[in-house]
Amino acid sequence: MKILVISDTHGYIDRVAEALRRERPVDAVIHCGDIEGQEHMLEKIAGCPCYMVTGNNDWASHLKREITTSFDNVRVFITHGHRYGVSLGNERIREEADSRQVDLCLFGHTHRPVVETSGGLTLMNPGSLSYPRQAGRKPTYGIIETGGRQGLRCSIRQLD
Numbered sequence: 001m002k003i004l005v006i007s008d009t010h011g012y013i014d015r016v017a018e019a020l021r022r023e024r025p026v027d028a029v030i031h032c033g034d035i036e037g038q039e040h041m042l043e044k045i046a047g048c049p050c051y052m053v054t055g056n057n058d059w060a061s062h063l064k065r066e067i068t069t070s071f072d073n074v075r076v077f078i079t080h081g082h083r084y085g086v087s088l089g090n091e092r093i094r095e096e097a098d099s100r101q102v103d104l105c106l107f108g109h110t111h112r113p114v115v116e117t118s119g120g121l122t123l124m125n126p127g128s129l130s131y132p133r134q135a136g137r138k139p140t141y142g143i144i145e146t147g148g149r150q151g152l153r154c155s156i157r158q159l160d
Contacts, residue, residue: 001071005142007032007080007108008128010057013041015129018159019141020045028071030144032108032126033080034058055080055108072146074103081107081125090116090123097121103152104144113140113156124154 004026009016016038020026029046033055043050054063067078077097084093086109097105104122112134113127127133127140134140139159146152 003144011036012130081109
């Protein structure tokens, strides 16, 4: 499977459409929160299953706060991250993901991309397509590839 992971789009769906054009075909899209009312638009342009959670700026959202699911036998925990203090570090979200016995934890909130693996758990924050905060300030998103000989592969990609 190939999965597009995005977060913190803050209502700017045009960059999501650009990431989709670059990465198609994808089997699923995961949005880690702060979609700000663009849920239906994302579902319309994605053309595949969408998994979305609410972020701290999704005040009137019907979305769930967290999702635990599986893709190709990879157990995945999806959350925005603000409830786990990710702005101060990844310790609390790592503990939560460990307690849920998942292989992969996806989150956003910081607008800074990260992929780190330790002890069989991979943490991924795709950064932000709208308001990046890392050095260079390039919009970023994540790609997850599952299955095959290499198992789970996670990468961060930039829009130019």
